[in-house]
Amino acid sequence: MSADPATALPEDPVALVRAMGTRARTAARTLAALSTATRAAALRAAAAAIRADAPAILAANARDVAAGEARGLSAALLDRLRLDVARLEGAAAGVEAIAGLPDPVGALVSEDRRPNGLVLRRVRVPIGVIGIIYESRPNVTADAGALCVMAGNAAILRGGSEAIESNRALHAALQRGFVAGGVPADAIQLVPTTDRAAVGAMLAAEGLIDMVVPRGGKSLVARVQAEARVPVLAHLDGINHSYVDGAADPAMAQALVVNAKLRRTGICGATETLLIDRAFADPAPLLAALIDGGCELRGDADVQAIDPRVRPVEASDWDTEYLDAILSVKRVDGVEDAIAHIARHSSGHTDAIVTEDAATAERFLNGVDSAIVMWNASTQFADGGEFGLGGEIGISTGRLHARGPVALEGLTTYKWTVTGTGQIRP
Incomplete structure (x- = not known):
């Protein structure tokens, strides 16, 4: 698999997302079979890569901030966009912290023995392919990528145009670290275009993307919730x-x-x-x-x-x-x-x-x-890191699946396994 998905992907947004989703689906199957130790080692390698690439990442971020200032972004948006040495180290440390968390994949949720002798277990499994659509904050690239991979999911990241240089630099470091740790390159892909049509393509990618997580302003989240044909994990405002x-x-x-x-x-x-x-x-x-x-x-x-x-x-x-x-x-x-x-x-x-x-x-x-x-x-x-979750992919204000800071466990679902001794249903 190519370490740079942009080199072999089509320019048409719908075809682009379909090609990325197909690659992600293949990578997700590989990820689900990897051991906890392998995924954790890949995250630690990714954290080391972020630190090694710090000068390049900060330079890329400086270009984004300068462009944002020229565009008249508000002080609040510029604060979300800006990285410095401390914030970048915080991102790297967050990736490391996620590597040290208990792995939810394979965890036993419940077990029950029926009167007929059948043993029923609910076991946590990865969701599959997660699409993350976000604005301004380049640290989401690191948090979301690390959380998805540690929970056994492939990630398709679509950041905002205002952080495009920062996101590309962070993604390159993360992907290099993951590959060095034995994780497929396509486990974490960054949508290479800022064309808004790519967002619509992600929202319609049934069968390729299993869940979409929007992180951004009200207009973005409202659009995602209105148009999505795949499940959405989101909140609108922090009032x-x-x-x-x-x-x-x-x-x-x-x-x-x-x-x-x-x-x-x-x-x-x-x-x-x-x-x-x-x-x-x-x-x-x-x-x-x-x-x-x-x-x-x-x-x-x-x-x-x-x-x-x-x-x-x-x-x-x-x-x-x-x-x-x-x-x-x-x-x-x-x-x-x-x-x-x-x-x-x-x-x-x-x-x-x-x-x-x-x-x-x-x-x-x-x-x-x-x-x-x-x-x-x-x-x-109100932050996943402060809750001891090692980071968060977002804070859900909904009532289904996950609520509050969503981290590793919130990026898994479960399946039933049934063990019998030859029982047939009368």
């Missing part, structure tokens, strides 16, 4: 809430909320709405810390009365994922009012409560129906 209860520790509340909003504003785990209990004694220092930290606050008259620097809020703000240093703020009447607001406006991604009252926290944890619900923790922890 996340941090609720400061009347029983919250003020110093903790300030530290958590500032981190939840401002640590990195362009990630899907950033808080976008702050809810403050009217019983919280002194919200002024909390708002001041956010504004002084460079955050624009938007609130109604109640919030503006606390700090005149707060700008007026619009109804649409409650349903906006800013991905920027902007935060909508509302005062609520206790935990039930907070839960009701979240039910109306949350995207079901991540919502958090800050309180010292365990009973109130329990009410929030049970009452908020999101993929991730937190107590006294920053919403920025």
Whole structure:
């Protein structure tokens, strides 16, 4: 198999995806038969290749960032796009961490012996071929490729045009490492064109792509969910809430909320709405810390009365994922009012409560129906690596198959094996 799929693939997007899918299907069968040790060794070789290629990858990323600045990309998108030495090392370390995780492939989910003596087992197996469609973040190339391969799946990666140089450099390093470790080159393929028609071709590739994972803005994910003829694992927005209860520790509340909003504003785990209990004694220092930290606050008259620097809020703000240093703020009447607001406006991604009252926290944890619900923790922890998963292919806000950070186990399904001793059905 060619180590560079682009050299032998057609230019027509539909034919291109079909050729890539056919190669990926063959590679997936080979991957499924490889041992845990072989797949893990390939990931460690891929991490070493990323480190070895660091100068070339960072140079490619610098070209993407310069092009993005020239195109007028927002500060949030540029932050998602930008790699530096630390972020690239984080990507390499993440690939290594995935190699050290327990392998779900072949794991026994359940076992049952029927009265007639049949033994039924459910065993985890790879899904097959995973298509990942993503924007801006070149680190997804490393995370998604490593997770798919470690779970025994072949990956077809389609990154955004704004990160094309970075993705190509990262893909080349990953693929070289995988091949050195005994994994087929076609186990990880990068769509070589930025033609948007390739996305549509991936969404229609029934029988070649088993699942599509979109990672990007609302328009991308909405298109994928509307057009896909293959299963989709996705979330739309990260409209996340941090609720400061009347029983919250003020110093903790300030530290958590500032981190939840401002640590990195362009990630899907950033808080976008702050809810403050009217019983919280002194919200002024909390708002001041956010504004002084460079955050624009938007609130109604109640919030503006606390700090005149707060700008007026619009109804649409409650349903906006800013991905920027902007935060909508509302005062609520206790935990039930907070839960009701979240039910109306949350995207079901991540919502958090800050309180010292365990009973109130329990009410929030049970009452908020999101993929991730937190107590006294920053919403920025909504990340597969922080959950000990070694990385994530995305955060699912759906209810089927997988929910929350999706890592190795979420990239497997299961099959039944039935062992008998000659039983026939009467």
